[in-house]
Amino acid sequence: MRVNYSTFSTTQFRVLSDNQIEAIYLASLEVLEDVGVAVHSPEAIELLKAAGGVVSDQTLVKIPASAVKTALQSAPERVVLADRKGDRVMSLEDDNVYFGTGSDCPFILDSATGQRRKYTFADVADAAKIADALPNIDFFMSLGLVSDVPVPTYDRHQFLAMLSNTVKPTIVTAVDRDGLSDIYEMSCLALGGRDAFRAAPITALYAEPSSPLKHTRNALEKLMFAAENMIPTVYTPCPIAGATGPATLAGCLVQSLAESLSGLVVAQQKRPGAPVIIGGVTSILDMSTMVMSYGCPELFLMSAALTDVVKWLRLPMFSTGGCSDSKILDEQAAAEAAISLLMATLSGANLIHDVGFLESALVGSYEMLVMCDEIIGMVKHIARAIRVDDETLALDVIHQVGPRGQFLDQDHTFRHFRDQFWFPRLMDRANYEKWDAAGRKSMGDRVREATTKILHDHHSEPLPADVLKELKSIVARADAKLPGA
Amino acid sequence: MRYLSSCHRPAARKRQGPTLPEGGKMSLARPQLTILSEDQRRQIYLSMLEVLERTGVEVAEEEALQVLRHGGATVQGTRAFIPPHMVKAALASAPPRFTVHARDAGKSLRIEPGRVYYGPGPTCPYFVDVSTGQRRRYVRHDAATTARVCDALDNIDFVMSLGAISDVRQSMCDVYEFAEMAANTVKPIVAWSFTLESCEEIHRMAIAIAGGEEEFSRRPNFIFYAEPLSPLASNKEAAQKLVYCSRHRIPLVYTPCPIAGATAPATLAGVLVNALAESIHGLVISQLLQPGTPFVAGGVVSIMDMAETVLSYGAPELSLLSAALSEMCHFLGLPMWSTAGCTDSKLMDEQAAVESAVSVAMAGLSGADLVHDVGFIESAMTGSLDMLVVSDEIIAMARRILRGFEVDDATLATEVISEVGPAGQFLDHRHTAERFRREFWFPRLMDRSRYDSWNAGGRHTLLERARERLSRILAEHHAPQLPARAAEAIGSILAEREKKEAKAAP
Numbered sequence: 006m007r008v009n010y011s012t013f014s015t016t017q018f019r020v021l022s023d024n025q026i027e028a029i030y031l032a033s034l035e036v037l038e039d040v041g042v043a044v045h046s047p048e049a050i051e052l053l054k055a056a057g058g059v060v061s062d063q064t065l066v067k068i069p070a071s072a073v074k075t076a077l078q079s080a081p082e083r084v085v086l087a088d089r090k091g092d093r094v095m096s097l098e099d100d101n102v103y104f105g106t107g108s109d110c111p112f113i114l115d116s117a118t119g120q121r122r123k124y125t126f127a128d129v130a131d132a133a134k135i136a137d138a139l140p141n142i143d144f145f146m147s148l149g150l151v152s153d154v155p156v157p158t159y160d161r162h163q164f165l166a167m168l169s170n171t172v173k174p175t176i177v178t179a180v181d182r183d184g185l186s187d188i189y190e191m192s193c194l195a196l197g198g199r200d201a202f203r204a205a206p207i208t209a210l211y212a213e214p215s216s217p218l219k220h221t222r223n224a225l226e227k228l229m230f231a232a233e234n235m236i237p238t239v240y241t242p243c244p245i246a247g248a249t250g251p252a253t254l255a256g257c258l259v260q261s262l263a264e265s266l267s268g269l270v271v272a273q274q275k276r277p278g279a280p281v282i283i284g285g286v287t288s289i290l291d292m293s294t295m296v297m298s299y300g301c302p303e304l305f306l307m308s309a310a311l312t313d314v315v316k317w318l319r320l321p322m323f324s325t326g327g328c329s330d331s332k333i334l335d336e337q338a339a340a341e342a343a344i345s346l347l348m349a350t351l352s353g354a355n356l357i358h359d360v361g362f363l364e365s366a367l368v369g370s371y372e373m374l375v376m377c378d379e380i381i382g383m384v385k386h387i388a389r390a391i392r393v394d395d396e397t398l399a400l401d402v403i404h405q406v407g408p409r410g411q412f413l414d415q416d417h418t419f420r421h422f423r424d425q426f427w428f429p430r431l432m433d434r435a436n437y438e439k440w441d442a443a444g445r446k447s448m449g450d451r452v453r454e455a456t457t458k459i460l461h462d463h464h465s466e467p468l469p470a471d472v473l474k475e476l477k478s479i480v481a482r483a484d485a486k487l488p489g490a
Numbered sequence: 491m492r493y494l495s496s497c498h499r500p501a502a503r504k505r506q507g508p509t510l511p512e513g514g515k516m517s518l519a520r521p522q523l524t525i526l527s528e529d530q531r532r533q534i535y536l537s538m539l540e541v542l543e544r545t546g547v548e549v550a551e552e553e554a555l556q557v558l559r560h561g562g563a564t565v566q567g568t569r570a571f572i573p574p575h576m577v578k579a580a581l582a583s584a585p586p587r588f589t590v591h592a593r594d595a596g597k598s599l600r601i602e603p604g605r606v607y608y609g610p611g612p613t614c615p616y617f618v619d620v621s622t623g624q625r626r627r628y629v630r631h632d633a634a635t636t637a638r639v640c641d642a643l644d645n646i647d648f649v650m651s652l653g654a655i656s657d658v659r660q661s662m663c664d665v666y667e668f669a670e671m672a673a674n675t676v677k678p679i680v681a682w683s684f685t686l687e688s689c690e691e692i693h694r695m696a697i698a699i700a701g702g703e704e705e706f707s708r709r710p711n712f713i714f715y716a717e718p719l720s721p722l723a724s725n726k727e728a729a730q731k732l733v734y735c736s737r738h739r740i741p742l743v744y745t746p747c748p749i750a751g752a753t754a755p756a757t758l759a760g761v762l763v764n765a766l767a768e769s770i771h772g773l774v775i776s777q778l779l780q781p782g783t784p785f786v787a788g789g790v791v792s793i794m795d796m797a798e799t800v801l802s803y804g805a806p807e808l809s810l811l812s813a814a815l816s817e818m819c820h821f822l823g824l825p826m827w828s829t830a831g832c833t834d835s836k837l838m839d840e841q842a843a844v845e846s847a848v849s850v851a852m853a854g855l856s857g858a859d860l861v862h863d864v865g866f867i868e869s870a871m872t873g874s875l876d877m878l879v880v881s882d883e884i885i886a887m888a889r890r891i892l893r894g895f896e897v898d899d900a901t902l903a904t905e906v907i908s909e910v911g912p913a914g915q916f917l918d919h920r921h922t923a924e925r926f927r928r929e930f931w932f933p934r935l936m937d938r939s940r941y942d943s944w945n946a947g948g949r950h951t952l953l954e955r956a957r958e959r960l961s962r963i964l965a966e967h968h969a970p971q972l973p974a975r976a977a978e979a980i981g982s983i984l985a986e987r988e989k990k991e992a993k994a995a996p
Contacts, residue, residue, distance in 0.1 A: 217915075412752060
């Protein structure tokens with residue numbers, strides 16, 4: 006036997022050194038203490054005051070480093086999400102990586118016509134179904150924004166479409182605190198009560214600070230409601246370097262972190278131990294088109310760097326991948342999705358969202374989602390790295406086969422090829438003649454076929470009829486309260 | 491520091507990647523990827539030594555065998571058993587860096603840690619015709635076209651032809667290929683040949699371009715590529731070329747193409763052991779013949795697709811094995827010949843883009859020195875300029891990631907954040923104007939326009955934009971001509987060989 010032997014059983018990846026992580030963290034503390042954040046909620050201002058925050062101009066709160074430190078001490082270093090059956094399926098901790106869609110794209114690329122149009126209730130239901138079917142998609146955000154329901158209650162309708170079409174954990178957006186309250190009620194109902202939800206949270210909230218350094222009343226009220234009820238919350242900004250954040254990547258990270266950490270302080274002041282996930286979409290402004298890019302290398306680089314910082318703080322990380330600036334599913338969408346998913350996976354970010362986004366987050370595409378599922382399988386295989394031991398080093402097999410021999414008929418080959426090799430489903434490796442005879446299909450063609458097949462064949466586990474009825478009544482109750490209803 | 495108490499300051503993370511340079515206030519944040527631990531690298535190296543000593547290698551060439559025997563190997567028939575001390579000595583004399591000089595000095599390759607160069611690969615039987623878009627046999631003119639396109643692309647650093655010429659005398663397709671490429675690019679060429687004879691002629695052409703034998707030895711201007719066979723063998727031709735290049739100090743890539751499950755074990759660790767043994771026995775021969783001769787190890791390390799029985803050029807195992815083999819080569823102080831920008835797809839589609847992107851990024855993250863096969867489709871059966879141009883953009887994108895970013899007071903920008911303040915904007919701040927060009931990558935082919943302008947502009951895909959760029963390059967780009975004397979010399983080397991061949995087989 007060999008002793009004092011250390012192994013890597015996965016890839017090891019970092020962007021920042023410990024000193025650089027610390028420099029970014031300390032700079033964000035300086036921003037919070039010296040510049041402060043705009044806080045548009047009296048309750049949140051009171052909470053921050055109690056933590057030592059200094060208020061000026063009514064809404065500007067300067068937050069001392071000690072308040073951040075206290076918040077970091079009470080924030081849980083792991084958050085678990087459960088599926089609709091109550092199984093705790095996602096442990097957001099350390100380097101566990103999970104993949105899912107993003108929320109609220111206004112447009113869908115219609116599978117049948119190829120045209121771009123608004124998202125409907127039925128579309129979100131279909132998106133949920135697809136996410137439910139895909140093996141490498143772990144959680145579901147709405148992908149699209151339901152547009153064929155009343156705007157002030159879209160969130161309840163959207164959540165109904167989500168919850169009734171996938172058993173996978175969901176992350177939701179909400180109109181306001183009341184909307185979140187209804188969604189929470191719906192979640193508890195689906196699961197069998199508040200205690201059941203505490204034990205197995207099937208839904209997390211997504212809410213955003215506004216870059217630079219501003220917390221709206223709406224975002225804070227949702228954040229505080231979630232904290233109070235121990236609803237896991239992703240509270241993360243989308244700073245755009247050069248527009249709503251500094252043009253230097255390091256500076257953009259500093260600001261992003263300050264925004265998340267000030268939200269964390271509010272949540273922990275509201276209820277110590279509240280489960281909060283930080284991170285965010287940290288990208289750049291494309292200077293020639295004035296678009297926030299969802300396919301640029303700076304997004305992938307900053308996300309990986311922010312993951313280093315957030316994990317150093319021992320908090321779960323919300324990152325981005327599987328998205329593109331391309332308007333359609335083409336070679337650009339494929340390349341940007343591939344590099345972003347590779348980088349996010351290597352970085353070990355816990356929640357990797359926006360899988361399926363096209364057109365810089367304006368289009369949520371089923372086909373993009375299905376293609377990314379295949380890419381995720383591929384990059385996960387890389388991140389598993391290489392097992393090194395006597396069996397895999399195979400010296401006896403190499404010796405037995407000898408120079409100029411072949412391994413195809415070796416027992417060793419049969420024993421191992423299934424666990425060593427990745428088996429693609431949408432990547433084609435046939436020879437030219439076979440591919441030609443099968444209709445010369447591109448990956449786009451195969452992706453479209455696979456999408457159609459899922460929509461046709463996949464049936465998500467339905468909610469019990471009585472539960473569905475009660476969920477609908479909560480939605481109807483909200484609609485009934487609308488002015489003019 | 492002062493804000494972090496020890497109680498919630500996390501312990502050092504479990505990972506033990508390479509440490510980053512700190513040095514002073516400014517530091518560069520760069521992605522650092524590691525696949526194997528130090529102990530795992532050592533174990534793979536020691537296993538490779540065991541294979542060379544116990545199993546040995548077949549070398550079907552007398553001179554190489556003699557050299558090995560003389561150096562301390564046990565030789566039985568054509569099998570050589572190489573003891574560890576010979577490997578140690580070879581590693582000690584292999585140069586840690588060398589330069590391959592381009593016609594345009596700014597495009598020379600400095601093969602040393604921290605640089606990653608990309609380029610196409612050789613010998614595909616087929617080529618995608620630019621004007622018809624159809625797959626057809628590769629012809630002589632395609633070598634000139636490919637070299638011209640490589641010459642124009644910013645992220646292609648060395649030149650190979652993407653195919654094997656079918657419309658000349660077959661024994662001379664290698665020399666014609668070199669001649670066509672040399673006339674159409676100022677970037678360094680990686681050459682190959684079937685025979686020793688062609689290898690010598692390519693060397694003579696390179697000497698003519700360098701301006702004399704002495705000039706060439708001082709400033710070698712091309713790299714020669716030759717292949718050991720998996721598993722564990724060098725055939726006569728490969729060994730002859732190895733011996734010739736070593737004697738003449740021609741920078742040599744001597745790397746195998748093991749196929750996990752077919753010509754190598756199905757387990758990835760076993761593939762690494764085999765691949766390394768195959769390169770390293772070549773290194774031992776080269777360093778015995780000429781200590782210090784520039785040598786590149788590595789190889790195309792991939793798997794046999796068990797359903798299609800094809801050597802996969804797009805598999806994640808290719809990227810993973812290549813990155814691990816890079817680590818092994820760097821662990822031994824040798825440069826790495828790696829593979830990326832290639833695909834199993836039959837056309838430049840989404841699959842080709844995904845497989846190119848993943849492999850290009852992984853090769854870059856692994857710090858591989860020379861990354862070849864950019865532009866291969868159909869599992870290395872077909873060369874595609876569409877794939878080459880798209881991959882050029884992907885390489886640019888990967889390079890933006892590899893470059894990292896600076897972390898210092900100016901980039902942390904707390905002053906700027908303070909001046910802008912909550913709910914402000916950075917677009918018109920001086921800091922943005924000063925910095926964005928340095929921090930942001932500007933794509934050439936990736937589209938970030940708004941829907942309306944994309945729609946009005948004809949709804950082009952990436953492939954369409956790549957083809958537009960390719961047409962422009964083909965219409966407009968020409969490398970500076972070779973000096974007349976060099977062109978003449980190349981012409982007469984070809985004519986002389988034609989005459990000789992005609993005499994041998996009229």
